[in-house]
Amino acid sequence: MPDLIPDSEGAGRFLPWVVAVMVFFAALAGAAALALHQATGTWHNDLANTVTVEIPPQNPVANDKANHPTRTEPDRAHPGAVLAAVLDALQATAGITEVRPLAAAEIAKLLQPWLGNSGVGGLLGGLLGDLPLPQLIDVRLSDARPADLALLAKRLAKIDPGIRIDDHQIWLGKLIRLSQSLQWMMAACLAMICFATCSVVIFGTRAAFAAHLEVVKLLHVMGARDSYIARLFQRRALTMGLKGGLIGLAVTAAALFALSRLAADLEGPLFGDLALSPTALLALATLPLLAAGLTALTARRTVLYELSRLP
Amino acid sequence: MVRFENVGVRYGVGPEVLRDINLHIAPGSFQFLTGASGAGKSSLLKLMYLALFPSRGRMEVFGQDLATAHRRDLPALRRRIGVVFQDFRLLQNLSVFDNVALPLRLAGEDEKRTRNNVSELLDWVGLGARLEDSPDTLSGGEQQRVAIARAVISKPNLLLADEPTGNVDDRIAYRLVRLFEELHRSGTAVVVATHNDALVRRFSHPVLTLTDSILHPSIAPASNGASNSAGQAKAKAAEAPAVRRKSG
Numbered sequence: 001m002p003d004l005i006p007d008s009e010g011a012g013r014f015l016p017w018v019v020a021v022m023v024f025f026a027a028l029a030g031a032a033a034l035a036l037h038q039a040t041g042t043w044h045n046d047l048a049n050t051v052t053v054e055i056p057p058q059n060p061v062a063n064d065k066a067n068h069p070t071r072t073e074p075d076r077a078h079p080g081a082v083l084a085a086v087l088d089a090l091q092a093t094a095g096i097t098e099v100r101p102l103a104a105a106e107i108a109k110l111l112q113p114w115l116g117n118s119g120v121g122g123l124l125g126g127l128l129g130d131l132p133l134p135q136l137i138d139v140r141l142s143d144a145r146p147a148d149l150a151l152l153a154k155r156l157a158k159i160d161p162g163i164r165i166d167d168h169q170i171w172l173g174k175l176i177r178l179s180q181s182l183q184w185m186m187a188a189c190l191a192m193i194c195f196a197t198c199s200v201v202i203f204g205t206r207a208a209f210a211a212h213l214e215v216v217k218l219l220h221v222m223g224a225r226d227s228y229i230a231r232l233f234q235r236r237a238l239t240m241g242l243k244g245g246l247i248g249l250a251v252t253a254a255a256l257f258a259l260s261r262l263a264a265d266l267e268g269p270l271f272g273d274l275a276l277s278p279t280a281l282l283a284l285a286t287l288p289l290l291a292a293g294l295t296a297l298t299a300r301r302t303v304l305y306e307l308s309r310l311p
Numbered sequence: 312m313v314r315f316e317n318v319g320v321r322y323g324v325g326p327e328v329l330r331d332i333n334l335h336i337a338p339g340s341f342q343f344l345t346g347a348s349g350a351g352k353s354s355l356l357k358l359m360y361l362a363l364f365p366s367r368g369r370m371e372v373f374g375q376d377l378a379t380a381h382r383r384d385l386p387a388l389r390r391r392i393g394v395v396f397q398d399f400r401l402l403q404n405l406s407v408f409d410n411v412a413l414p415l416r417l418a419g420e421d422e423k424r425t426r427n428n429v430s431e432l433l434d435w436v437g438l439g440a441r442l443e444d445s446p447d448t449l450s451g452g453e454q455q456r457v458a459i460a461r462a463v464i465s466k467p468n469l470l471l472a473d474e475p476t477g478n479v480d481d482r483i484a485y486r487l488v489r490l491f492e493e494l495h496r497s498g499t500a501v502v503v504a505t506h507n508d509a510l511v512r513r514f515s516h517p518v519l520t521l522t523d524s525i526l527h528p529s530i531a532p533a534s535n536g537a538s539n540s541a542g543q544a545k546a547k548a549a550e551a552p553a554v555r556r557k558s559g
Contacts, residue, residue, distance in 0.1 A: 199413060218400050221362050223390030224417045225383075308382075311364050 004219070005212050005232045008219045014296070015204045016244035023248025023291050026190055027284050031256055033186035034280040036039035040179040047168040049141045051149065053090065055082060056162035063207045083135055085159050085290075090139060094154070097146030098140035107133055193224070197291065198298045201241075205233055205302040217310070234300040241295030245288025252284070312338045312469060312500055313359055318368035320354055327463040330524045332368070333417050336502065338468065341495045343511045344504040346521030352504045355521065356471050359393045359502065373468070390418055393462035393499075397474040399454045407457050409432065409441040414465040432460050452483060459487075463494055467536055470494060472503045476510060484510050 083101065090099045103109075141147055149165055156163040209216065255302055262273065276284075317384065318332040329351045334347075336342070336359075346352050357363035358370065361377075370377045372388050379385075380388075401410050408429055415425040433439050436456040438449075446454055455475065462470060472491065476484035484507060497500045500518075511518055520527040 004405070185372065214400070215402060217362070218402070219391060219413075219417070221360055221394060222414050223386045223388075223392075223416055225386045228417065311362060 003232070003236070005208065005236050007241050013241045015201065016247065018200045018204075019197065019244025019291050019295060020247035020251070022130060022193050022200075023245045023287050024251050026116045026291070027252035027287050029186045029189040029193065029251060030284055031252070031276060031280070033190075034283065035276055036179045036186075038185050038277055038280060040176055042061045044172065047172050049146060050168070051139045052168070053137040053139055053156065054084060054164045054166060055135040055137070055160065056109045058136050069178050071219060082160055083137075086137065086156060086163065089155050090137070090152075090161065093147050093262075095142045095145050096139055097136075097142050099185065100138045102136040102138060103131075103260045107136060117179060128189075145176055153168065164171055189292060194294065195284065197294060201237060201295050201298040202302050205237065206306065208233065208236070209306050220307070220310055226304055230300045230303040233303045234296045237299030238292050238296035241292035242288055244295075245291040248291070249285065249288050252287075312336050312340075312373060314369075314371040315358070315365075316369040316371075316470040318358070318370055319330055320351075320358065320363065320364040321366045325351070325500075327366070328357070328524055329526075332526050334526060336469065336500055338500055339495070339498050340517075341501045342490065342503075342517040342519055343514075344502055344519045344521065345506060345508065345511060350521040351524050352506075352521055353473060355526070356394075356502070356504055359469070360392050360471055361389050389470045390465060391413070391469045393465065393467035395455075395458050395462045395470070395475050397477050399446075399458040401454060401461075403445060403447050405446075406443045407438060407446060407449070410446060410457055411460045411464050414461060416556065418465060420465075429460075429464060432464055433457075436460050454481060455479065455487070459490065463499070466497075467499060469500045469502070472501070474504055474506070476505055476507050481510070485513065488514060495541050 087099060087101065090096055149167060153165050156165065216229055256276075263275075313334070313336040315332045315334040318329065318334075319327045320329040321327045332355070344352055344355065354363060358365060359372075361372065364370075364377060373391060375384065375388060402413070405413070411433060412425050412429045415428065430439065430442065436459065438453060438456060438460070441449065441453070446457060449457065459472075459475070462472075464500060470491065475487055475491075479487065488503065488510065491501050491503060
């Protein structure tokens, strides 16, 4: 039997395009939220069980030895001896699984974002030895029983009071807070998009209801249940919502592909973490279904409300 | 079957378009409803097919008091009523067949049985060859037959016809009423609203007359089953048998 409520009439004609735009914005907001969530987790996992020990380039202890006669630790005139003593102390500490001093080239690479390739090339070419760069040591802690960092700091201070232990918590905390704020903003965007979509669907459904009022009244008088009449509009809205959702998803896929190509050119470690996982992509792919479902449900509720005003 | 007690109807805050209606339509009865334009015939029919509810008074349909009926109970009551509209109200995007099949499909009837019943009925009204045609390709008379077929396909307990003879000549009008009489003989109660007095006089059925929003007594033999308790003493004897036949 042909549809009692034809698709291509009234304000409903524009509904697929409105849904397409809404799905596009929702997918972008969703992609951003998912990427941030994913990246936050990665950053947290990467940094949660690592600390960096930083040995200062200067030798304040050696110059100050007269003032601190109790310090009889390695001679600061020989930085290699300090490094060796620190490594020994780290390896002797329980709860540390890996200790790795960073090579000069790795330290120079860390400076690359600030000095650029030429600057780093210059550093490696001869300036590096002259610059007061700290010695960095990557320390990986045991997942099960991490080392007591306060005790370790005391031990290292005996070697050199300038030695710092950076557990990244301050930086990580700020980053996570920023990321979470952005995720909340994305969620608010999604909520507003849902609200706008529902408003448009309500408007479109009311227009379609008014356009087909004679048919609705006839069905009503013939004994059609409200749910039957609502289903006619709901099915129509579902089809249009799905059509619009798929168009929106296709445009989003193209936009995300273009963005991923641009991000890949940056070659930054942070942007690498922003790549969406297959699960996140799958979640985005369900957006047309969600949009169609929301559209159909809103249309149904609207029609049931309008029908409740008939006798 | 359908009972009105002191029913009044007004639209919004306007004057009452129907006042103090007291009426009982018994099962298997046949009556004409007459009255001048604007007298309230359409409003009374709307009350009967539940497209309008009374502003006051009590109304009972198939034993169900509308004041206490739940909204979800009304579709089942409406399916027991067939309506022939003056303007036919055929759905132009459906074929003749689908228009007539609509009440059965709304009732969830088996598709095979629907197909057989609709084809048989359209054959009977002489439209067996036009099943797949669009209603707008039919003549006025043919459209009217489709509208009647749609109203009776589900074998309603009550058939209401709103000015079915308004757009046809006297010969066709006479045949239409004969058709309604055939349905009436099969047990369906029939109410035909018309302002064609000549046609009413050709048949010996009770007549309900609406004048100035008030329903006046039946002037035909009470054995036919309609009663109007607003009537005066002269109608009293005629009404009594119908009142005794109260039924849902």
